[in-house]
Amino acid sequence: MYHNFSELLDGIKKNAVKKVIAIAAAHDREVLESSVAARREEIADFILIGQERKIREILSALGEDAGVWHVINEPDDAKAAVLSVSLASDGKADALMKGLLHTSVFLRALFHKEYNLIPPDALVSQITVSEFPGEERLILLSDCAINVTPSYKDKVQIVKNAVSLAHRLGITCPNVACLAPVEVINEKMPETIDAAMLSKANERGQIPGCHIDGPLALDNAVSPAAAAGKGIKSPVAGKADILLMPNLCTGNALDKALRYFAGLHTGSAVIGAGVPIIMTSRSDSAQNKLHAIGLSVL
Numbered sequence: 001m002y003h004n005f006s007e008l009l010d011g012i013k014k015n016a017v018k019k020v021i022a023i024a025a026a027h028d029r030e031v032l033e034s035s036v037a038a039r040r041e042e043i044a045d046f047i048l049i050g051q052e053r054k055i056r057e058i059l060s061a062l063g064e065d066a067g068v069w070h071v072i073n074e075p076d077d078a079k080a081a082v083l084s085v086s087l088a089s090d091g092k093a094d095a096l097m098k099g100l101l102h103t104s105v106f107l108r109a110l111f112h113k114e115y116n117l118i119p120p121d122a123l124v125s126q127i128t129v130s131e132f133p134g135e136e137r138l139i140l141l142s143d144c145a146i147n148v149t150p151s152y153k154d155k156v157q158i159v160k161n162a163v164s165l166a167h168r169l170g171i172t173c174p175n176v177a178c179l180a181p182v183e184v185i186n187e188k189m190p191e192t193i194d195a196a197m198l199s200k201a202n203e204r205g206q207i208p209g210c211h212i213d214g215p216l217a218l219d220n221a222v223s224p225a226a227a228a229g230k231g232i233k234s235p236v237a238g239k240a241d242i243l244l245m246p247n248l249c250t251g252n253a254l255d256k257a258l259r260y261f262a263g264l265h266t267g268s269a270v271i272g273a274g275v276p277i278i279m280t281s282r283s284d285s286a287q288n289k290l291h292a293i294g295l296s297v298l
Contacts, residue, residue: 001137001169001170001171002138002169002170003136003138004131004136004138004139004265005131005265005267005294006293008138008169008291009043009290009291011189012043012294012297012298013042013043016045018042018043019092019095019297020042020044020047020088020092020095021044021045021046021047021092021094021097021129021278021293022043022046022047022049022083022088022092022093022095022096022097022099022295023033023035023046023047023048023050023084023096023098023099024049024050024052024057024077024080024081024083024084024096024098024099024106025047025049025050025077025080025081025098025099025100025101026046026049026071026099026100026107027050027051027054027055027058027099027100027211028058028099028100029058029061029062030285030286031099031100031286031291032055032058032059032062032096032216033062033289034286034289034290034293035048035212035293036062036063036064036288037286037290038290038294039281039292043293043294043297044293044297045070046069046070047070047072047074047084047092047093048067048069048070048071049071049072049074049080049083049084050074050075050080050099050100051073051075052071052072052073052217055056055069055070055130056071056205056288066112074243077101077102077105078105078169079101080101081098081105081106081109081110082109082110083100083107084096084097085112085115085117086115086149087112088117088274088275089116089274092274093275094255094275095275095277095297096110096275096276096278096297097277097278097279097292097293098277098278098279100282101214101286103145103279106218106279107146110124110273110277116182116274117273117274117275118272118274119274121166122155122157122272122273123157123158123161123272124146124270124271124272124273125142125143125146125157125158125159125161125162125270125271125272125279126142126143126144126145126147126266126269126270126279127140127141127143127144127162127269127270127271128141128142128144128251128255128258128268129165129247129265129266129267129269129291129295130264130265130266130269131264131265131266132222132259132264133264137241138169138241139167139222139240139242139243140162140166140174140241140242140243141242141243141245141251141254141255142158142159142161142162142242142244142245142249142251143158143248143251144251144252144254144255145248145251145252145255145270145279146248146270147248148248149246149248150247152197153197154195155194155198155244156198156201156207156278157272158244159176159190159198159207159210159212159242159244160207161271161272162174162176162242162244163176163209163210163242164271165269165271165295166210166241166242167209169298171241172244173209173210173211174209174210174211174241175210175213175235175239175240175241175242176202176210176212176213176214176236176240176241176242176244177213177214177216177221177222177236177237177240177242177243177244178191178194178195178198178199178212178213178214178215178216178244178246179191179195179214179215179216179218179243179244179246179250180195180216180217180246181217181220182215182217183215183216183217183220183230183232184215186221187222189215191215191246191247192214192215194246195213195215195216195244196215197288198212198214198244199212199213199214207219210242211235212236213235213236213237214236214244215236216232216234216236216237216240217256218243220232220237220238221236221237221238221240221243222237222238223242224237225238225284226238229241229282240298251263255268257290259284259288263276265287265288266291267290267291267292267294267295268280268288268295269292269295269296270294276295277296278292278293278295278296278298280292289291
């Protein structure tokens with residue numbers, strides 16, 4: 001089991017076959033800084049799509065021989081996104097990465113039916129992976145970037161996506177906490193009803209490979225002392241590996257709080273498509289972008 005991102009990157013270098021990642025609108029210093037780090041560590045190779053002159057200038061400034069990088073000149077963001085998706089569809093790229101362009105432009109290309117990257121019954125969801133220093137382990141949050149107000153059916157697939165990533169991180173049977181403001185079912189809080197339904201579905205084997213409990217407030221999901229103080233007895237309470245967000249607003253706020261208030265190392269993954277997607281925030285650090293690259297290769 002990986003306990004932090006250093007272990008994750010070391011494990012990938014030892015075990016993984018190097019993957020090719022296509023970056024749409026790659027003319028961004030931090031995106032290229034993370035790409036250079038990944039290439040030097042032999043984690044991945046890249047196809048850089050965007051403003052070629054700017055891309056090569058940044059690579060040179062980072063100490064790279066820009067001539068050895070595969071760069072495709074396409075200054076139009078929408079066309080760059082479509083080109084990256086077409087490369088993945090044709091098997092010429094193993095993963096996609098969003099560079100310096102709006103998320104909506106990138107997603108529009110990703111969901112283009114011509115390229116068949118989204119299976120008919122699939123749901124694409126985002127997962128933030130964060131180091132949990134107090135317990136020397138990784139914890140997953142989903143969804144913080146794509147699904148705005150997921151239905152119960154959506155949450156089932158969001159959980160399955162997160163569980164599949166947790167398994168790859170070495171967490172054999174992850175504990176999933178369905179977050180809500182309270183621990184009791186309240187008809188005025190739909191997230192508490194969804195949480196109870198998910199817990200029961202898991203109990204009956206309909207969502208395998210994990211333990212699910214909820215509704216649970218954040219403190220009772222991650223703090224054994226808080227859970228004990230409220231008398232909550234559950235294999236998940238105080239020991240959550242995955243935090244299921246009730247909606248995007250909650251997830252996005254918590255995701256950013258981890259970095260800007262707590263200063264934690266994070267990385268994000270987008271799964272459910274035919275290839276892994278790296279869709280970090282434009283304000284993310286190069287280090288967190290490197291973590292996201294590592295997760296996509298994993």
